[in-house]
Amino acid sequence: MTMAEPADDLVVEAALADLARIDADVAAAARAGFDSLTWGEGLAAVTGHALADFLWYQLPTKWMCDLGEKQQVAAALGELFHRVGRSRYADMCGSPATADILATYENDGGTAGFKAYRSALAATGLQPPDLPRVLEWGSVMGSDEASAYASASLALEHAIDSGELRPGRPGWRKAADQTTRVFLDSPRDDLTGSTWLQWVHTERLQNWAEGHGAERRRLATAITNQLLHPVAVPDTAAEHLAPLQWLLDHAATGAALTQTGTLTRPLVAEGCRRFDWLTLTANPRSESDIVELWTLRELAKQMGVVRRSGRKLLLSSIGKTLHAEGTPALWQATTGHLLGPDAADAAAGEAALLLMLSGQDHDYHALDTAVAHALAEQGWRDQHTGQPVAPDQTGRLLGDLRRRLRLLDLTTSPRFDEPLRLTDAGRFAAHAALRARALRPLAYPHL
Numbered sequence: 001m002t003m004a005e006p007a008d009d010l011v012v013e014a015a016l017a018d019l020a021r022i023d024a025d026v027a028a029a030a031r032a033g034f035d036s037l038t039w040g041e042g043l044a045a046v047t048g049h050a051l052a053d054f055l056w057y058q059l060p061t062k063w064m065c066d067l068g069e070k071q072q073v074a075a076a077l078g079e080l081f082h083r084v085g086r087s088r089y090a091d092m093c094g095s096p097a098t099a100d101i102l103a104t105y106e107n108d109g110g111t112a113g114f115k116a117y118r119s120a121l122a123a124t125g126l127q128p129p130d131l132p133r134v135l136e137w138g139s140v141m142g143s144d145e146a147s148a149y150a151s152a153s154l155a156l157e158h159a160i161d162s163g164e165l166r167p168g169r170p171g172w173r174k175a176a177d178q179t180t181r182v183f184l185d186s187p188r189d190d191l192t193g194s195t196w197l198q199w200v201h202t203e204r205l206q207n208w209a210e211g212h213g214a215e216r217r218r219l220a221t222a223i224t225n226q227l228l229h230p231v232a233v234p235d236t237a238a239e240h241l242a243p244l245q246w247l248l249d250h251a252a253t254g255a256a257l258t259q260t261g262t263l264t265r266p267l268v269a270e271g272c273r274r275f276d277w278l279t280l281t282a283n284p285r286s287e288s289d290i291v292e293l294w295t296l297r298e299l300a301k302q303m304g305v306v307r308r309s310g311r312k313l314l315l316s317s318i319g320k321t322l323h324a325e326g327t328p329a330l331w332q333a334t335t336g337h338l339l340g341p342d343a344a345d346a347a348a349g350e351a352a353l354l355l356m357l358s359g360q361d362h363d364y365h366a367l368d369t370a371v372a373h374a375l376a377e378q379g380w381r382d383q384h385t386g387q388p389v390a391p392d393q394t395g396r397l398l399g400d401l402r403r404r405l406r407l408l409d410l411t412t413s414p415r416f417d418e419p420l421r422l423t424d425a426g427r428f429a430a431h432a433a434l435r436a437r438a439l440r441p442l443a444y445p446h447l
Contacts, residue, residue: 008043015083019076029069029076033059037077043084048126048160049153051089055098056117060105067106074098088161097123125160125167128152128180130441133332135184135197138441144203148184148196155183201439202228208438213377219354223434230332231432234425237331240408243275243296244334248315248323251306255313262287263297263313295403303337334408335432340400347375348397350437353430361419368395405429 012034020027037054038045055077059070078093092098097120105113121127128149130136137149159165159179166172184197194202205227209220238245247255256264263271268284271277277292287293300306305319315323322330339349351374352367362370368391376388389397405411410426422430 011084012043012080015080019079019083026072026076026079029073030080033073033077034080043086046086046089047150047154048089048092048124048157049121049150051092052117052121052124052126055093056101056120057114060102060113061110067102070102070106071099074102092124123167125165125172125176126153126156128156129173129176131177131181131184133329134181135200136441139444140442142203142207144199148188148200151196152180152183155179204440205435205438212379213374215377216351216354216374219351219358219374220434223354223357223431226431227435227438231335231428231435233328233331234428236425238327240410240425240429241327241330241334243271243292243407244300244330246271246274247296247300248305248319248330251313251315251319252323257308257311257313258286259311261308263293268293291403292407295400295407298400299334299337299404299407302341303333305333331429332432335429336436338401338404338429338433339437340397344380345397345400346437347378347380348394349401350434351375352398352401353434356420356422357427357430357434361421363419364395365391367420368392368398371398 016027016031016034019030033054036058037051055074059073063070063073074093078090081087081090081093101113101116101120104116128137138145141149156165156176156179159175160167165175165179167176184200185195187193188196188199205224209224210217211220234240250267255267258264263286265285268287268290271293272284272290275292277290284290287297300319303318304316305322307314307316307319318333322333339346339353348371351371355362355367355370355374360370371394372389372391375394380389381387382389382393402411405422405426408429410423410429412421412423
């Protein structure tokens with residue numbers, strides 16, 4: 001919390017008194033807006049991001065008055081900032097963006113207004129950017145993450161004031177990324193020396209470990225300390241990633257596709273020969289005949305590394321980056337997508353990996369049963385009957401994970417009645433997948 005400085009209070013009061021002598025109504029509107037913006041903490045509490053939130057969200061959605069009165073508050077607040085020497089804040093109050101956003105809320109509704117607010121905020125340079133593979137901000141934040149976000153925004157504001165960051169100019173977004181990276185890598189406090197990024201990660205891990213379900217909580221808590229730092233990439237990573245690397249290599253030169261968008265028969269045959277994928281016939285007709293191949297295509301799709309252009313499979317921008325960066329980056333991206341994209345699939349996969357890392361042996365059915373129990377404790381129910389999730393349902397939910405682990409040779413290959421165990425590389429992958437899930441940004445369902 002920022003304490004108001006007496007000198008700042010005197011400056012604001014003097015400006016309001018001077019304004020009241022000219023127009024009492026404007027002074028009253030300015031005071032109402034200023035008090036709502038600062039919550040009594042004074043001028044020192046004002047930041048560009050906080051002002052944007054007030055003008056473009058709080059004022060249009062929380063103030064029960066007509067558009068004209070809202071416009072008057074914004075204009076009066078701008079006049080106050082002008083009088084206390086905060087010209088950038090004054091400009092924000094009187095900007096076309098503010099007028100347009102207030103009108104959008106009034107005329108087009110809350111959804112359109114909120115969209116306009118988010119767009120305008122992004123253009124200010126005051127919104128800390130997401131940094132892929134470093135930190136993506138959640139719309140739901142713990143106290144440490146919220147503090148880091150606010151402080152990162154203030155670092156961006158200081159960069160704007162110093163001229164190091166000039167929103168709207170060529171290259172400004174890269175400069176904003178760099179400013180945010182430097183901030184996140186800086187110490188949060190002198191006592192521990194931990195960085196802001198480490199604080200956010202630790203908070204997310206703790207919140208993840210303390211989630212719903214006694215059994216899941218016990219299993220997650222047991223490995224939380226092992227997830228505090230990035231998981232090492234195993235020496236054999238390239239061998240396990242070979243199928244995905246093969247697909248990316250072909251996409252880099254434009255892999256031929258059929259009219260239906262599947263890989264052509266020569267490519268299918270090449271994959272089967274190279275990776276010893278089982279086929280029902282000596283000459284597989286399409287990728288849909290090969291479990292491993294359509295599993296590979298689904299994984300690549302979820303990762304966003306390939307795209308279709310006509311009858312060619314090409315690398316996406318993400319795929320080009322990973323293809324150029326090599327095995328460590330590809331391993332990190334792949335393990336981060338081991339769990340399925342759907343919430344239920346991911347919850348089941350998370351429980352399965354926690355159980356497999358716990359040292360307990362489970363055959364196929366026993367793992368389904370244990371995962372069903374863990375999901376039921378977390379509140380998962382059959383959407384049709386309302387009953388707890390059954391083992392046969394978790395078996396279906398775990399299908400993607402099991403196929404992906406087999407595709408990448410991360411598990412042993414026993415019979416159905418034998419325990420399914422992670423290989424050494426599989427344990428690395430499981431830890432990395434769970435860390436990625438724990439550190440993911442959380443969002444409200446409607447955002």
